[in-house]
Amino acid sequence: MYVTYPSEILKKDHMTVNDCLLNVFQQEPLRSCNLINTWSDGAGVMRSGFITWLLLDSKSPLRRGADIRMNFFCEQHGKNFCDSYFGLISNFLKLKRLSDSINTYQKFLDVISSSFHVQNSNGTPCLNIFIDYSRTDGFAALTRYNLVDQSQFLHFESKGDKLFGKHDSIPNSTLYLLPNPTQSGYVQVAIRLAPKPKPKIKNQNDIFDPIQASKQKKRAKMEKDDEEEEQDQ
Numbered sequence: 121m122y123v124t125y126p127s128e129i130l131k132k133d134h135m136t137v138n139d140c141l142l143n144v145f146q147q148e149p150l151r152s153c154n155l156i157n158t159w160s161d162g163a164g165v166m167r168s169g170f171i172t173w174l175l176l177d178s179k180s181p182l183r184r185g186a187d188i189r190m191n192f193f194c195e196q197h198g199k200n201f202c203d204s205y206f207g208l209i210s211n212f213l214k215l216k217r218l219s220d221s222i223n224t225y226q227k228f229l230d231v232i233s234s235s236f237h238v239q240n241s242n243g244t245p246c247l248n249i250f251i252d253y254s255r256t257d258g259f260a261a262l263t264r265y266n267l268v269d270q271s272q273f274l275h276f277e278s279k280g281d282k283l284f285g286k287h288d289s290i291p292n293s294t295l296y297l298l299p300n301p302t303q304s305g306y307v308q309v310a311i312r313l314a315p316k317p318k319p320k321i322k323n324q325n326d327i328f329d330p331i332q333a334s335k336q337k338k339r340a341k342m343e344k345d346d347e348e349e350e351q352d353q
Contacts, residue, residue, distance in 0.1 A: 121249070125250075125253040127252065127254065128225050128254070129253065138170060154186055156186055156188045158175060162193070162195065172190065173302065176276060177278065190277070191274065192275075213228075213232075225314070232250055255311065256309070262307050265300050273286060274286065
C-alpha cells in the first residue's frame with residue numbers, strides 16, 4: 121500500500137510531515153501494528169526534534185502502545201521504494217500529458233486518483249491512496265525534543281521515557297542513551313501556494329502592453345512605407 125499526499129502548498133516543513141504522519145498512522149494496517157519501523161533520508165525536516173518526539177515519545181498521540189522505531193538511510197544510499205514510486209508517478213504524468221491536458225491542480229488530482237495503477241510482483245493490484253493535503257494560517261501547539269546533535273545516529277528508539285540512538289540499524293549493536301529534554305509551545309503555520317501556471321500561448325493583443333503595441337504599430341508602418349518606396353523606385 122502506498123499513501124501519497126499531493127498538495128498545492130510549496131512549503132514542506134516539519135508541520136507538513138507532522139500532519140501527514142498523524143494521518144497515515146490512522147490508516148490500516150498501520151493503525152493495528154504493534155511494531156513499526158520508519159525509514160527516511162537525512163533531510164533536516166525529518167531529523168527535527170518535532171518529528172523525533174512525535175514518533176518516539178510515550179506521550180505522543182501516535183504511540184497508542186505501539187513500539188515505533190525511527191531509521192535513516194546513510195548518505196549515498198541510492199534509491200528506495202519511495203523514490204521508485206515517485207518515479208512511476210512522474211513517468212505516468214509525462215505519458216498522460218500526451219493525450220490529456222493536465223493544466224490545473226484539480227485536474228491532476230482527478231487523473232492521478234482515477235488512472236494511476238500499480239501492481240504487486242504477483243500481478244495483484246497494489247492499493248494507492250492519494251490524500252489532498254492542505255492547512256490554514258495560524259498557530260499550532262507542538263512539542264519537540266531539544267536534541268543538540270542527532271546526525272551521527274541512524275537509528276532511534278525509546279524505552280519508557282528514555283531515548284536511545286544507534287550508529288546503525290543492526291539489532292544487536294550498541295544503544296546510546298540520549299538526553300531528551302522537551303519543549304512545548306506554539307509554532308506559526310505558514311502557507312505558500314504554488315503559483316498559477318501562465319499560459320504558454322498568448323493572443324497577439326496580449327503580447328505587448330499599450331505603449332509597446334503603439335510602438336510596434338509605428339515600426340510596422342515605417343517598414344511597410346519603406347517597402348512601398350523601394351517598389352516605386
